[in-house]
Amino acid sequence: MSTNRPPQVNVDAAGPSVADARRRRTILVAVCVALMAVIASVSGLNVAQPDMALAFDASQSTILWIINLYTLSLAALLLPLGALGDRWGRKPVLLAGLTVFGLANAVAGLAPTAEVMLAARFLSGVGAAMIMPVTLAVITSTFPERERGRAIGVWTGVAGGGGILGMFLSAALVDMASWRWLFVLPIVLVLVALVMALRSVPNSRDESEHTFDTVGALTSAVAVVGLILVLQEGPERGWTAPLTLLSLAAGLLAAVSFVRWELRRPAPLLDVRLFRERGLAAGSVALLVLFGVQAGIFVVLFPFLQAVLGWSGLLSTVALMPMALLMMVTSGLAPRVAERIGGRSTMAAGVLLGGAGLALLAAFVSVDGGYLSVLPGMLIMGIGMGLTMTPATEAITAALPRERQGVASALNDVTREFGTALGVALLGALLSSGYRDAIDSRLGSTPEDAAGPAREGIANALEAADQAGPYAQSLIRAAQESFVDGWQQAMWAGVAVMAALFFYVLTRGPQRTVVRGTVEAEAADSPVG
Incomplete structure (x- = not known):
């Protein structure tokens, strides 16, 4: 039976604030390791495009979709899953996201076909969308106000520089071993983050009396997918290509619908005001x-x-x-x-x-x-x-x-x-x-x-x-x-x-x-x- 004492937490209406400085440091390390796994996966596969094309006998367009689908699903689901983290509890959503992300990367590393790889990358984006907003929310909801800025500084440093570090480690793995070893790095980071989060991260959530903003979640996801797809496909297919124009129209229509809906809703997903x-x-x-x-x-x-x-x-x-x-x-x-x-x-x-x-x-x-x-x-x-x-x-x-x-x-x-x-x-x-x-x-x-x-x-x-x-x-x-x-x-x-x-x-x-x-x-x- 464990003799570890539970984290000292000051609970108020806004959420818990961890009083023990050592636990705060552990929390910060845990969420930054989780963030590093997500950020490294954004850029890591860029160094392995030729190897994947040969392994799957895939076109350059398919390889770009394997790379971009992760970013697309991550961006589309950030707002809805960030809001669900506030409602369901940030710790369980973080743990669930780490689990989904880790399993999806394991499948990607073993993927026999491009289709399996695409599915794994989509699920990786879903897991990442559960992890990424929660990591920052855990900091802002558990650190006392006088230390919050410095903790956010560490988080932003990992978010800004983590992609380059991820590319370096990925390039080293590709040179020394195989492109499939690229997925070992995020899996290891996920396991470390899971262990640390289970032991140190306290739970916090929003006790809302209103129902979840499903319409806002759906329209925001469509808007993000449409507008980012325009930016990804425009340079490749042409800015006047049918897919580019259709994505632009869908993105703009969904964005306008999202804003109008949020202005009328008493408990919006995001108060645009x-x-x-x-x-x-x-x-x-x-x-x-x-x-x-x-x-x-x-x-x-x-x-x-x-x-x-x-x-x-x-x-x-x-x-x-x-x-x-x-x-x-x-x-x-x-x-x-x-x-x-x-x-x-x-x-x-x-x-x-x-x-x-x-x-x-x-x-x-x-x-x-x-x-x-x-x-x-x-x-x-x-x-x-x-x-x-x-x-x-x-x-x-x-x-x-x-x-x-x-x-x-x-x-x-x-x-x-x-x-x-x-x-x-x-x-x-x-x-x-x-x-x-x-x-x-x-x-x-x-x-x-x-x-x-x-x-x-x-x-x-x-x-x-x-x-x-x-x-x-x-x-x-x-x-x-x-x-x-x-x-x-x-x-x-x-x-x-x-x-x-x-x-x-x-x-x-x-x-x-x-x-x-x-x-x-x-x-x-x-x-x-």
Whole structure:
């Protein structure tokens, strides 16, 4: 019989607050390990596309669906399952999500066909949608107000840098073993998180007298699927393709229906009127832009490191680690900075640094400059993103009371997913168009059978160079220089977006971050009410 004492918990109407500092640290580690499993699975399979195509004898379209279906099901179900976590209890939903996620990854690792893999990836997304919002909700509902910001800082560091760490570990596993070993990492993380969560995470839930908002859940899911599908399929199929236009129409119609329904319902899934508040609006916009820019940078950086510099996938991932580590460190430091200068100033400083990093990436990148031409911009970008993400996340969670933290956390996560899809679509499109515009003038007398494929992209150009004979070196150089031109076009567009975000945060950002429903006296004493 166990002699472990149960966690010391101060229970109020808003939920439990764990009094024991050691248990709070264990809780933080448990939810961050669970989050790491989810984040690593978003990006991990990208390094194994050729291996999966061979294993399943599948087309590139099928492989992209295997990768994107996880993100799609995760994003679509975040709000509904975040709300159910508030109602059913955050601990049981976290444990159920970890179980579903772990089993789905085990099936994926053993999948004999592409169809089984697709089903496993969908179930992985369902499990991840149960885990991700609950991890942040557990922090905001169990940590005392004075420590909440620093705990959120650790969470945002894992959320921001975990994808790069996941890609590094995935690339190492693919190089040393097999792509199927990619699924061992999330399974191990899930087992660790399960053990720690069972022992340390207390339960909390919302005692609501209203029924669950089923219509809001369904319309939000359709809206998210439709709009993200547009961003995923538009660059591949074309922006005027039937599937793209149908997805856009369905997404917009569902989004309008969701807003109208939520405005009429007494207990909405998400009270859209809260977006009138500066903190929620500024935090959401900041995360949308930041994760869009981050995702867009990766779309540009990986081909630069691999196609321009000729590095392997593993070495290219290692090259991103300094940026990821700085992002994680500054995310943890951001709450202390915010305590001194305020949340709005911290966010603005981070956005300014992020924009400066992008400007350096645009101004100094060159074929001959190599990795050192992009490293300073990457480092400054990592610092800026780390400083911005934590106060932005805290501003979102502060806008909803503690009994609704599952919804607040899910909104935070949906914003990140939308930003990622938007950044990949738009910055990727700018990179491609810039490359195509630049390469024609550099092809010169290159034969058309090599010039034609080269116009499609740098990877096609490098492949065509093998058959270009004496024109091979000039073709490779033309493709590399044209890629840098496209890079600069995408990066300067990112600088413009970050400049707009900087002025928005300065004028509309939150003055300070206060978690609602935790310190009633603060609201009474506040001069702004």
